[in-house]
Structures are given as C-alpha cells and as structure tokens.
Amino acid sequence: MKHWLVKSEPEAYSWATFVQEDGTPWTGVRNYQARNNLNLMQPGDLVLYYHSVSEKAVVGIAEVAAPAHPDATAEAGSPWVAVPLRPVQALARPVSLAQLKANTRLAELALLRQSRLSVLPVRPEEFDAILAMGAK
DNA sequence: GCCAACGTTGGC
DNA sequence: GCCAACGTTGGC
Numbered sequence: 454m455k456h457w458l459v460k461s462e463p464e465a466y467s468w469a470t471f472v473q474e475d476g477t478p479w480t481g482v483r484n485y486q487a488r489n490n491l492n493l494m495q496p497g498d499l500v501l502y503y504h505s506v507s508e509k510a511v512v513g514i515a516e517v518a519a520p521a522h523p524d525a526t527a528e529a530g531s532p533w534v535a536v537p538l539r540p541v542q543a544l545a546r547p548v549s550l551a552q553l554k555a556n557t558r559l560a561e562l563a564l565l566r567q568s569r570l571s572v573l574p575v576r577p578e579e580f581d582a583i584l585a586m587g588a589k
Numbered sequence: 590g591c592c593a594a595c596g597t598t599g600g601c
Numbered sequence: 602g603c604c605a606a607c608g609t610t611g612g613c
Binding site (some may be wrong): 462550569570571 | 610
C-alpha cells in the first residue's frame with residue numbers, strides 16, 4: 454500500500470465538506486506531476502488531507518476508493534484524471550506545517566521539498582510519524 | 590500584500 | 602530549441 458498527501462484550500466473544499474459528502478472524486482488537478490501521482494494511486498491507499506494557505510495543516514486521513522479515471526471537469530480527450538477519495542477519519546489534532554518542518558524525521562517530506570505540488574507521495578515512515586503527531 | 594518557486598506560453 | 606514574459610500556487 455502506498456501513501457499520499459493531497460492539498461486543498463479549506464475555503465475551496467474543506468475536510469468538513471469532504472466528510473459531509475462522504476468523499477468526492479479528486480478533480481481539477483492540472484499539473485502533470487500531480488496527475489502522474491493520481492495515476493499511481495490504488496484502492497486502499499491512504500491519503501493525508503492537507504489544508505493549504507489559510508490553515509497549513511494536515512487535518513485528516515482519506516482513502517483511495519477507486520483507481521484514476523478521466524476527470525469529468527476537464528475537456529473530453531484531455532489527459533487529466535480524477536481519483537475517488539473517501540474520508541477515513543480526522544486527526545485528533547491537526548498537524549501544522551511548522552510542526553512538520555520541525556520534525557527531523559520529515560526532512561525529506563515531499564510536501565516540504567516541493568511545496569507547490571498538490572498531490573504528493575508520502576513514505577510509510579513519514580505517514581506513521583505524521584499520524585503519531587496528530588494523535589491525542 | 591509580497592515574493593519565491595515553478596509551470597506554461599509564445600516570439601524569435 | 603531557447604528564453605523572456607506571464608500566470609498560479611502557497612508560504613510568510
């Protein structure tokens with residue numbers, strides 16, 4: 454199983470909305486590297502849900518519900534894909550960007566190295582470390 | 590509000 | 602194919 458992180462501005466599409474809707478197809482990605490990561494997702498993979506810009510914190514865990522399919526919000530025939538995600542659970546405590554940066558075990562975290570990419574891989578040990586930071 | 594990073598576009 | 606201009610993202 455692989456691990457990932459997706460970003461969303463809470464003002465655009467928040468974790469609360471995501472939970473309320475019991476998941477959503479992750480549409481709107483228009484960057485090739487991010488799209489490649491979407492294509493690598495497999496059902497059951499776990500995905501950290503990160504609130505960018507206003508909050509800058511990991512707030513929950515989602516799960517890949519189905520493999521990538523063409524993004525219905527893109528033009529027909531375009532290369533863009535969407536991946537159905539569903540909520541698993543909120544973190545007991547959000548883990549802030551500052552906390553991530555302060556953890557030496559997360560020095561290689563893709564989010565910190567490539568801050569503009571919206572769909573990123575997370576190593577298993579990084580995933581575990583972040584979950585531990587978000588536990589009560 | 591500013592700016593760095595970085596991707597895309599278009600002129601040459 | 603190069604590179605300047607420009608747009609977007611996201612942290613500060």
